[in-house]
Amino acid sequence: MNKNSSLWQRLKTAAADVLDFQSRVWVVNIRSSTFQDESFVVSEDSFNQPLQWMKKKQFDAEMLEKVEAMKVSQVLVFHIEDVRYRLLRVK
Secondary structure, eight states, X not given: OHHHHHHHHHHHHHHHHHHHHTTOEEEEEEESSSSOEEEEEXXXXXXXXXXXXXXXXXXXXXXXXXXXXXXXXXXXXXXXXXXXXXXXXXX
């Protein structure tokens, strides 16, 4: 019985992880110069894999780990070349 309970708990945790990945939302601000500053919403609803948008923007492994661990209302700032990415996790 304990073995089945453990298996069930692992399945529930795995399912929750998958559902969480597709429900995360960030407000992203990108600043590439004094005159170029844009903000928009990034939602994982349409992603094929976790952090797909960040990977396309060339976030390195350390950055991806930090984004993965973000809590709601947390803000992180990253610099890639001359571009500053400010991420606010809202969901």
